[in-house]
Amino acid sequence: EAQVTQNPRYLITVTGKKLTVTCSQNMNHEYMSWYRQDPGLGLRQIYYSMNVEVTDKGDVPEGYKVSRKEKRNFPLILESPSPNQTSLYFCASSLSIGGLSEQYFGPGTRLTVT
Amino acid sequence: GIQVEQSPPDLILQEGANSTLRCNFSDSVNNLQWFHQNPWGQLINLFYIPSGTKQNGRLSATTVATERYSLLYISSSQTTDSGVYFCAPWTVMLTFGGGTRLMVKP
Numbered sequence: 001e002a003q004v005t006q007n008p009r010y011l012i013t014v015t016g017k018k019l020t021v022t023c024s025q026n027m028n029h030e031y032m033s034w035y036r037q038d039p040g041l042g043l044r045q046i047y048y049s050m051n052v053e054v055t056d057k058g059d060v061p062e063g064y065k066v067s068r069k070e071k072r073n074f075p076l077i078l079e080s081p082s083p084n085q086t087s088l089y090f091c092a093s094s095l096s097i098g099g100l101s102e103q104y105f106g107p108g109t110r111l112t113v114t
Numbered sequence: 115g116i117q118v119e120q121s122p123p124d125l126i127l128q129e130g131a132n133s134t135l136r137c138n139f140s141d142s143v144n145n146l147q148w149f150h151q152n153p154w155g156q157l158i159n160l161f162y163i164p165s166g167t168k169q170n171g172r173l174s175a176t177t178v179a180t181e182r183y184s185l186l187y188i189s190s191s192q193t194t195d196s197g198v199y200f201c202a203p204w205t206v207m208l209t210f211g212g213g214t215r216l217m218v219k220p
Binding site: 033042043044045048058088090092097098099100102103104105107108110 | 143144145146147149155156157159162164200202203204205206207208210211212213
């Protein structure tokens with residue numbers, strides 16, 4: 001089944017404890033991205049990657065890191081999480097960028113930082 | 115960047131009713147997607163529609179790119195249609211509107 005998977009789905013952690021949210025897609029998509037969703041602010045893009053070893057900042061990259069060492073994986077790293085990073089996170093992928101193909105979203109990761 | 119406005123922000127329907135959700139955007143776009151976010155938070159693709167009309171069961175969507183708007187029609191609504199509906203135009207990236215929160219009552 002073609003899908004985007006994320007792990008963990010739920011995470012409660014403490015301020016300053018490094019964490020990684022994994023994202024994997026099995027559709028051979030070139031383009032992957034991360035979003036966060038917050039009440040009143042909607043969905044905002046954190047980082048995106050147009051291909052292996054190519055990543056760029058989205059609208060809200062502060063406090064996050066990403067890497068794209070393999071085509072199928074695009075982990076999101078929080079080196080020192082803070083309470084303002086409590087959010088619902090989505091990973092997404094598409095065959096190409098700029099609207100030339102449909103973007104598919106993972107199931108989401110609910111992160112709480114205390 | 116592009117501005118995306120969705121209306122109405124909230125909508126309550128009785129089961130079986132029809133509705134139209136609107137999405138206005140401020141710039142030319144390459145494409146547009148509609149999503150449904152269910153009560154469990156999952157984002158489900160509904161339509162990928164740069165222009166024209168598409169139908170999928172009780173749902174249909176129309177995008178008029180030259181006039182910078184898109185419409186989502188829901189006919190014979192069901193309680194399972196409840197959730198938030200987002201439109202997201204594509205320019206270089208996908209930009210989400212604020213959503214329409216729909217509640218369908220039995």
